[in-house]
Every structure is written in C-alpha cells, then in structure tokens.
Amino acid sequence: MRSISKKCIGVLTSGGDCPGLNAVIRGVVKSSNQLGYDCVGFLQGYEGLHDPVRYKTLTPKNTTGILNQGGTILGSTNKGRFAATVGVSDRVEIDPELLAGVKTTVEQLGIEGLVCVGGDGSLAIAQQFHEYGIPVVGVPKTIDNDLSSTAFTFGFDSAIECATNALDRLHTTAASHGRIMVLEVMGRHAGWIALHAGIAGGGDVILLPEIPWTWENVCHKVLSRESQGKQFTLVVVAEGAALPDGRGVGKEQSGRQAQLGGIGQIVAEEIERRLQRETRVCVLGHLQRGGAPTTFDRVLATQYGAHAVRLIVEGKLGEMVCYQPPDIMSVPITEAVNQLRQVDPNSSAVQAARALGISFGNSTADSSPFAFRSATDHRSGQGLSRRETVETDAAFALDLVEAATEEALA
Numbered sequence: 307m308r309s310i311s312k313k314c315i316g317v318l319t320s321g322g323d324c325p326g327l328n329a330v331i332r333g334v335v336k337s338s339n340q341l342g343y344d345c346v347g348f349l350q351g352y353e354g355l356h357d358p359v360r361y362k363t364l365t366p367k368n369t370t371g372i373l374n375q376g377g378t379i380l381g382s383t384n385k386g387r388f389a390a391t392v393g394v395s396d397r398v399e400i401d402p403e404l405l406a407g408v409k410t411t412v413e414q415l416g417i418e419g420l421v422c423v424g425g426d427g428s429l430a431i432a433q434q435f436h437e438y439g440i441p442v443v444g445v446p447k448t449i450d451n452d453l454s455s456t457a458f459t460f461g462f463d464s465a466i467e468c469a470t471n472a473l474d475r476l477h478t479t480a481a482s483h484g485r486i487m488v489l490e491v492m493g494r495h496a497g498w499i500a501l502h503a504g505i506a507g508g509g510d511v512i513l514l515p516e517i518p519w520t521w522e523n524v525c526h527k528v529l530s531r532e533s534q535g536k537q538f539t540l541v542v543v544a545e546g547a548a549l550p551d552g553r554g555v556g557k558e559q560s561g562r563q564a565q566l567g568g569i570g571q572i573v574a575e576e577i578e579r580r581l582q583r584e585t586r587v588c589v590l591g592h593l594q595r596g597g598a599p600t601t602f603d604r605v606l607a608t609q610y611g612a613h614a615v616r617l618i619v620e621g622k623l624g625e626m627v628c629y630q631p632p633d634i635m636s637v638p639i640t641e642a643v644n645q646l647r648q649v650d651p652n653s654s655a656v657q658a659a660r661a662l663g664i665s666f667g668n669s670t671a672d673s674s675p676f677a678f679r680s681a682t683d684h685r686s687g688q689g690l691s692r693r694e695t696v697e698t699d700a701a702f703a704l705d706l707v708e709a710a711t712e713e714a715l716a
C-alpha cells in the first residue's frame with residue numbers, strides 16, 4: 307500500500323474498451339499532478355478495487371506516450387462481481403460486503419476521489435458506490451454514444467471513423483461487382499454508429515434499433531436504385547436493430563448482457579432470397595473499438611480527464627462530466643444512467659438522410675422525405691428510460707435467436 311501522506315486521486319476504466327481511454331487516464335494523471343496529487347490506477351475496472359486489490363501508481367512519466375494509444379493501460383472488463391444492471395433485470399444491488407471492501411481500499415489509499423470511466427452499466431456501478439459513501443466521479447465512455455446528458459461519449463467518433471472507412475471500401479467493391487453489401491456495426495440500444503457512418507459513408511439503407519422496418523421496404527429501395535441505373539446498394543445495420551417481427555439477434559450469456567451480432571447475415575440472406583441479387587455481409591465487430599482515437603476523441607477524452615479531477619477538487623462527488631457544446635459541464639451520475647439516449651426518428655440527421663433518399667426501411671416516412679418537423683416538435687419522445695430499455699432486453703432474451711435465424715429466413 308502507498309503511504310497516505312500525500313493526497314491522492316484514483317482512476318479506473320470499465321466496460322467495453324474504446325479509443326480514448328488512455329487519453330482520459332493521461333488527462334487525469336497530468337492534471338492531478340499539477341495540483342499536487344498522487345495518482346493510482348486500478349486494474350481490470352472495478353475488480354482491482356478489492357480482494358485482491360490491484361493498482362499501479364501513475365505518474366506523468368509512466369503515462370507518457372499513451373495519448374494516441376488504443377485500449378487501456380489499466381485493463382477493463384464488462385463482467386465480474388460488481389454487476390449493478392444485468393441484461394434482463396433492472397437494478398441489481400451490489401453485495402454490501404464488496405462495497406465495504408472497496409470503501410476500505412479507498413480509505414487506506416487516502417483516495418479523495420475515484421474517477422470511474424465507463425458506459426451506462428459501469429456508471430450504474432459508480433452510482434451505487436456514491437450512494438454507499440465511496441467518493442466517485444464519472445466519465446462517459448462508449449462507442450455506442452447512448453448516455454444521456456452528454457452530446458458525445460468519447461470513443462464514438464473513433465468508431466464512426468472506422469465504420470465510415472469500411473463503407474468507403476465496401477462502396478468501391480460493391481460498385482465494381484454490382485452487388486448489395488450489408489455492413490453490420492455495433493450499437494446495442496442505440497443506432498448512432500449506423501446513422502452517422504451510414505450518412506458519412508453514403509449508405510442507401512440504414513436499419514436502427516429505434517425505427518421498425520420491413521423486408522419489403524428494404525427490397526424496394528434496392529429495386530428503386532436499379533431503376534435509376536444503380537446496380538449496387540449499401541445497407542448499414544446496427545447489431546441492436548430488431549428484425550421486422552420484433553426479435554433481436556444475438557446469444558444469451560449467463561450473468562451478463564446478451565452478446566449481440568448476426569443480424570447482418572440474416573439481412574443479407576433475406577435480401578438475396580427475395581431479390582435473387584448477389585448480396586454479401588461484412589461484420590465490423592471489434593475493429594470499431596480498437597486502434598488510435600481520432601483527434602476529436604483525444605481532445606474530448608483529455609478534457610474529460612482534466613474536468614473529472616476538477617470535480618473532485620471542487621467536492622462535486624457523484625457527478626459525471628459531460629459535453630454540452632461548447633462546454634464541459636457535469637450532471638449527477640444517476641441522471642446520465644437512468645435514461646438512455648437513442649436516435650430520435652425525427653431528428654435533423656434522420657430528416658436530412660431521408661431528404662437524400664436514404665431509406666430507414668419504413669415506408670410511411672420514407673415516402674415523404676421533405677415532411678420536416680421543427681426541432682421542438684419531436685424532443686419530448688426522445689430517449690428510453692432504463693426500465694423501458696430493460697423491457698427491450700427482456701424481449702431480446704426471451705426470443706433469442708438461434709430459432710429466429712432460421713425462422714426469419716423461412
């Protein structure tokens with residue numbers, strides 16, 4: 307254990323990794339060092355906080371050169387003993403003995419505040435720490451960009467850069483062969499990656515968790531492109547989008563959230579079956595989470611790290627830093643995790659996409675692309691409460707898709 311003669315700040319990275327985690331760590335270390343704090347980083351997310359305690363002392367010297375490195379030098383996990391929300395159920399209480407153990411670790415190390423870098427699930431754990439009296443602040447991370455109260459989580463920009471690059475590449479090969487290409491991207495509850503990459507990469511059909519779609523409309527788009535002399539079509543589908551019959555595609559995992567994936571294959575096979583057109587699928591998977599952060603994510607992550615330290619110094623425990631352009635602000639962690647931020651089907655971005663003729667697989671809206679509504683008309687419906695999301699998860703778990711894969715194709 308370190309000597310506690312000097313004040314100290316702790317940091318950990320939790321949940322699915324993403325580009326920019328190291329930039330946050332560096333931001334925390336450098337800015338806390340300037341203020342005279344020591345810094346420790348716990349290993350493997352929350353797991354390193356107790357039994358056994360695993361951490362390393364972080365200094366400006368040993369964190370040098372990590373700004374542009376993907377992954378996290380502290381390690382991360384999206385499973386373990388601290389589940390605060392799991393798959394189909396709502397809030398899960400963390401074992402009080404674990405919480406007591408964590409509190410002891412934090413006190414023994416003289417930690418004034420613990421910076422918890424995570425997505426919705428990991429910040430739900432931080433919220434329970436806060437309620438127990440463990441001094442935490444949150445930093446919003448996830449490629450899915452589905453946390454409310456912040457315009458962007460870091461990692462998202464890097465993920466859409468990767469997905470856009472993939473679409474650029476698929477575009478040329480699709481055009482050369484006159485094929486339909488389906489790109490499956492990540493996005494558990496929210497279709498931000500599919501939407502942004504789809505627009506940036508010239509997608510023709512974008513299928514999201516937020517917008518129900520039909521096979522007929524997807525196929526209609528392919529045929530209407532052909533009638534314009536375009537022999538190829540790019541389809542982008544979020545892994546969390548449901549099939550037209552409402553079922554999700556993935557596999558159940560015990561004690562943790564379902565592993566999504568596979569909808570791209572189903573979409574490709576069904577288009578091919580219905581239209582007799584050569585259709586191929588590309589699953590981008592973890593390429594979206596790896597590699598160096600974009601410039602935007604480096605700047606955002608660095609700001610998040612520095613402002614998380616500021617929150618601790620100002621005694622704003624239980625708060626999460628957030629980006630409300632042009633400022634980095636803070637909100638109670640509970641506010642950010644109780645409401646997921648989903649794509650609003652009437653948002654400006656979706657409207658613009660429709661205006662260009664991009665299909666979201668639902669004909670009503672597709673047929674009137676210029677029926678724009680003012681920005682204020684549609685804000686009330688935005689977001690999905692934690693409970694509604696859990697119900698969606700429950701539906702996923704009930705119909706999981708070994709069976710669906712075959713049935714959807716029948």
Ligand SMILES: Nc1ncnc2c1ncn2[C@@H]1O[C@H](COP(=O)(O)OP(=O)(O)OP(=O)(O)O)[C@@H](O)[C@H]1O
Binds near residue numbers: 352385389393
């Ligand atoms: N130590 C742990 N013990 C148990 N579960 C954990 C632990 N750390 C993280 N998790 C779980 O991992 C999952 C993913 O974490 P989080 O939501 O923070 O990341 P994410 O990037 O948003 O990923 P996802 O989209 O998969 O939720 C959450 O369900 C969270 O509760």
Ligand SMILES: O=P(O)(O)OC[C@H]1O[C@](O)(CO)[C@@H](O)[C@@H]1O
Binds near residue numbers: 384449493494
């Ligand atoms: O790598 P894992 O554990 O399969 O997690 C995948 C999930 O994590 C995320 O990438 C978010 O971090 C989701 O988009 C995806 O559903």
Ligand SMILES: [Mg+2]
Binds near residue numbers: 321427428448
């Ligand atoms: Mg999450």
